[in-house]
Amino acid sequence: MEFGPAVNTIATWISGPDPSWWAVGIGLVAVWVIPVLAIVFPVAAVGQIIERKVAAAMQRRHGPNTVGMDGILRLVVRLAFFFLPRAAQDRIQARITALPGVGWTLGLLQRSGLGQLAADGVKMIGKEDIVPAGTDGLVFRAAPYLALVGAFLPFAAIPFAQNLVALEVPVGALYVVAASGFTVVGLLMAGWGSGNKFSLLGGMRAVAQVVSYEIPVGLAIAGVVLWCGTMDLHQIVAHQYNGQWYSFLGWNIFQSPFLALLACLLFFAGLAECQRTPFDMAEAESELVSGFNTEYSGLRWGMFAMAEYSEMILVGALVSTLFLGGYQSPIGEPWIMSLPGWLETIIHAGILLVKFTLGVVLMVWIRWTLPRFRVDQVMRLCWLTLVPLCLLSLFGLALTMLLGGLAGGVHTGPAYGRIPGMQHINLDALGWLVTWVVPVGFAAVLVAVARRRHGQMHPALKQLTGGA
């Protein structure tokens, strides 16, 4: 196992050129915690506001827009001017609000609902902490932490920038899948420990679902591994750079239709992994009240919410890393590389942030559009649709690579660099035919057959949907 450069830097800084194990440990934790605390944690918190705002927009509402930052401002003023009487403090607060720009900013925060975030958090801290009688106390208490650990641990191996990665594990892709498995243990413990039958059902559903959907996730990642020839996430990212200004064309998702399909499959399986509608079996609100977290209140419940949003971010980050060029910009890298190191790190992390935030928004969009599957349908979808499609894609990918090799230099992806004798890039007609036209045409035929087999829509439904 290797550690990221930043880890070594910190370790060296602490205990000299030959760092001791504990210094390395501190560096590791620091480098892991920095992106988690600075990027994932805030975004996971803001994710709930994103969710509410996107849902409101879809439902022609406003969403949270009346809670300003006045409470926080008042807190600051009260603490800073504690020696003044209340009335004077209030006047100072009013003055500050009236300052040019401040009121505007506060208003923006208010309309954006970010104040809501603070209010929710403050309220949760103030809530009574209940461990109901009849629960399995230790299990009940530990479950939220495990869920949170499962949600945050995988970020150690996600490269946020060239030097902002805690663990450069050679099997990074595998590590992410393994570490995120903690979450399901948390959910199961929550379901079991609550001593509530609805929770139990929710926990059981969560286990069945998450364990099943790890297969398509694993297979989708295997496709990337096959294509790039490495399991190191850092190298997978580096692999997707084609050296041009249009570097987005080098992203894995544009390399082959099979990879594009795998990206979609990974996204949907990831959606199921983090229990989001249409896969929110574990928390099916109308069936299981609130599923595994029915008995949780206050901060413990907040931890589950946090874990859920962190997992969404994880899925977004994983899809970005594996298929969308990771932290790389879509318009080439030289302009970033020319910047100072710290700025480069920030920009890279920011690019990844934008990518996974888009993924999160997409998930929210899906959630507020679709109804929920039934538990058997979720399983059927996994085992009878996603897994075969993943296998098919893997097969197609392997076939593409093989054909590319046989055709002698006809290839589009950088992977061919790894096949002996195929070191140069040549985007010619035959290459496009092999990698894109044939698979897409085949898929179109398959879809047409499936549609016909699925049957026509009833005429009454056609009438209801406007004769379309």
Added chain:
Amino acid sequence: MVDPGIARPGNDPDEQVLVTTVDEFLAWGKENSLFYLLFATACCGIELMQTGGPRYDVDRLGMIPRATPRQADLMIVAGTITHKMASRVRTLWEQMTEPRWVVSMGSCANSGGPFSKWSYSVLNGVDKYIPVDVYIPGCPPRPEALIDGVMALRERVRKYRTLGMRDRDPHVVQGGDCAFGSHPGRDGACGPSSAAPGALAMSRGDESPRTPQSGKPAQVNGGPA
């Protein structure tokens, strides 16, 4: 008029800067994040639903519905409570976590409403079973009235003190502190105080163990499992 909730300058030991400031901050959070329990029995439930709908949208105020009482701060008793249902309402209320608030929405929950006179099975007001903070008159109240009632409740929440609370009753509400002014009397009244002694003790969160019922698992939905 003495305001029981807001600390006044003076020699009050609660008048510590930090305590009151943090209290104020906590109250600000509670006030702005009232998650309400999805609890509707009758007609008022439809208006409650409409209030959550696009036109009135209580999500603006930070109110979102929660299905489980554990995660709810506010119970809007929307609709008639019958004798058969009453003990379940109590159970639900007990399952909510402190600080918790109850809004009695509509005449039925206030007093039995149109059923108070001739009915044999309707409870004459939900405040017989649980303490109510705000009463909203109407049959059913309009969504505006509900929002107004929530605003009145927020006034109360603002006065709620988590840390600095001494002998104050958190469930004391000022006269005329409710929607549509004051309607003393049996229908849609703004009662002075309806706090259960137990509720007060529980809300302090110090000496009192929760009532035995409150810890029951697997009974989120009322009734015996």
Added chain:
Amino acid sequence: MSTALAFAAIAEQVKSAHPSVEARESDNRQPWLLVPAADLPAVARLLRDAPALRFDSLADLTGWDLAKFPATPPSTDIAVAYYLHSLAHRHHLTLKVMAPRDAAQVPSVSGVWAVANYFEREVYDLLGVAFTGHPNLKRIMCPDDWIGHPLRKDYVYPQAYNGIAHLRDGQHFEDAPPRVGDPPPAPAAAAPAKPPVKSA
């Protein structure tokens, strides 16, 4: 072509099979068949199964207490009314069974029309008519430990249920036991609860 039968024709068919059934008319000339309780299951089966009748649907089943009904001669029975409807022929029929008030027992027709299960439970709950042969004759509206059958004309309203006083017409909150959280009342303020007013 309509295959609906008029009341007279239906009554004729039923009476030919069950002579104990009588055709009656209410005060406002609504016709119905009076069926003796013992014959009810057989009549019900006949009505449902006879090809010309085919009363496949029990549209409603209810009852009322005749104790205060100004009829001549006065009766204290409980009338149980069955409103039948035939979706096949589109005709109607009203049956009634008179159950004596003190031992109100009527055979169940839940084996004939499945929906009667619920209707009969309701009539049992509210009027106290026991349907013999009913698979699950329990109260459906009121709690299981409720006292009395509310829709009987001599029903006495409860003073309290489950420890909570039930306020009645004429009573006011000040007469009632203290509410949750009320300050303890002065001894003089506690007035005895008024007796329940008789129902109309």
Added chain:
Amino acid sequence: MSTDVTVETLGGERMKLNMGPHHPATHGVLRLMVETDGEIVAKAVPDHGFLHRSIEKIGECVEWPMFVPYTDRIDYVCAMNANLAYCVAVEKLLNTDPATAVQVPLRAECIRIIVAELNRISSHLVAVGAMSMDLGAYTPFLHGIAQRETVNDIFEKLCGQRLTYNFVTIGGVAFDLHKGAEAEITAFLDAFEKEMIRFNKLITANTIFRDRCAGVAAISAADAVAYGLVGPNLRGSGVDWDIRRDEPYGIYDRLAVRVPVGQGFAGRNGRVGDCYDRFVVRLLEINESVRLVREALKMLPAPVEKKTDATGGYQADVAKQLRKPPKGEVRVRTEAPRGEMGYVIVSDGSKTPYRVRCRTGSFTACSIFQKLMRGIFMADIVTVIGSFDIVVPEIDR
């Protein structure tokens, strides 16, 4: 697609689960005592009465017109239809004696149809919206709610209430249409039709939704009749029966009501009488109601000054008749959104009813629950409840 597991293959050890009376999917205070083996339901026994408000007893205590507000509370989702059912029943009672006969003005009849059908629309919007919410789609529900607001606005202008109207009175309606009401209603209908197409594209045509409802809890026509299902639940099973058309009351006989019935709309996996059929039948009924409102608006006679006028008036004077109505009994069936709302009214000739009995659609719909909820998934319980459009006060009254 329904489950391949049957109740007979379930294990012996079952979990008892208590759904309700407070549960997000029970549409109020219905309680289901469920026995499951894992996800499969072995048995579900409904428990009612949590909202039993003794409305039928109240009917014996109040005077004839005073009962109308209580009918609002029997079914608040379609209070206009509930008003109408009672008023039609009392009118029929009065009409059994020529001395007390009452003739409802034509304009009042038209207004009744308009408000009843508008209320049917808003009631069905709640039904389909709540069902989609039960299945996890929250957005269509709120889109339905948004449309309901417009209906509520119209009713509010009409009678000052948003939910419990007390608008239809014995002998007519309480108020005449307000100025500009026709234009408002037409404008609403025009916008609403477009909106419903979007709604249907969002949820009705959704594959996940269809697959979850298809084949679930299919009820045969014979069962539907035997268990006393009425209204859209009955028609969902393919039984062609609508009281508005087959036993018309008011002026429904002049409107040629078209009745949609279930045909297995879900396609390959669907069966006639499954949850999806009931859902779609409601949507088709919405379209039909839109048409009926338009036709009734066309038939609406011009208003006249005198409110008891036989054509242009809006309210016949029945105060005298109601003080001494004929002795006897009547039974009237009307078609409310949840199916037959039938009144049995017994009069002893006094100013209060002797017995008022209201037969409602939700009550009988519950009688089939126990039969349906065997061998289905836990998640299907909410689908079934949603597809029956249960309104609890209608069950418990």
